[in-house]
Amino acid sequence: QNPSLKNQAKAFLILLTVSAITSALLLYNNAIGQLVYLSSIVLAMFYSTPPLRFKGRPVLDLLSHSLFFGILLVLQGYYLVGKGVPEPPLLALVGVYSVFLELRNELEDYYADKLAGYNTTVVLLGLNRGLKLLSMISIAVVSLSGMLLLHKSPFLVVTAVPFLALWFATNPRYEKYVRAIDFYVIFTLLVHLFYVVNFGST
Structure with missing residues (x-):
């Protein structure tokens, strides 16, 4: 490898680390908030960059994505x-939904990842089993959305019915049912945000 490129990469990582620490100190006035922010940055780096590159490691790709692009993002906002x-x-919802998003990306990139030698969860499982896993995760996403809505108002749970019906009606038409899941999660999070803003509910 080119030594100059390696030095540039090291310099970039150092700069990114210093920037992350500075941002954490400026944005958050408590140690937990700072730790959550820094953990998110570190996980994002480990997800994408060698030598760890969680993105190419089965199970770790899903778990790390659920944290840095899900749970930790929400915690950052709250702190x-x-x-x-x-x-x-x-x-739980944002964590599982983040897994759903990662699985969807891996399914769409299956042939390219396999050709490139990336050992993602879907490459390990194979396309058919990857689709089955996505199907199970999508049911978990809708169920968790329903739980969150139930916590706000029992009436809101009935909104899951048309989305579940759409899921069953369009399955196995992949593109339509994943979009149905997206819409339902967005709806759930908007309802949650409405309650937080207007009633102070967390």
Whole structure:
């Protein structure tokens, strides 16, 4: 490898680390918020860059994605505005939905990843079993969305019915049912945000 490129990469990582620490100190006035922010940055780096590159390691790709692009993002927001720790159903939903997003990306990149030699979870499982796993995760996402809505109002749970019906009606038409899941999660999170803003619920 080119030594100059390696030195540039090291310099970039050092700069990124210093920037992350500085940002954490400026944005968060408590140690937990700073730790959450830095953990998210570190995980994002480990996910994408060698030598760890969790993105190419089965199971770790899903777990790391659920943290840095899910649970930790929500925690960052809550600590930033001083809301404390959000309710467990919200954290569970964003974590599992992040797994759903990662699986979807891996399914769409299956042939390219396999050709490039990337050992993602879907490459390890194979396309058919990867689709089955996505299907199970999508049911978990809808269920957790329902739990979060139930926590706000029992009436809101009935909104899951048309989305579940759409899921069964379009399955196995992949593109349509994954979009249905996206819409339902967005709807759930908007409802949650409405309650947080107007009623102070976390």
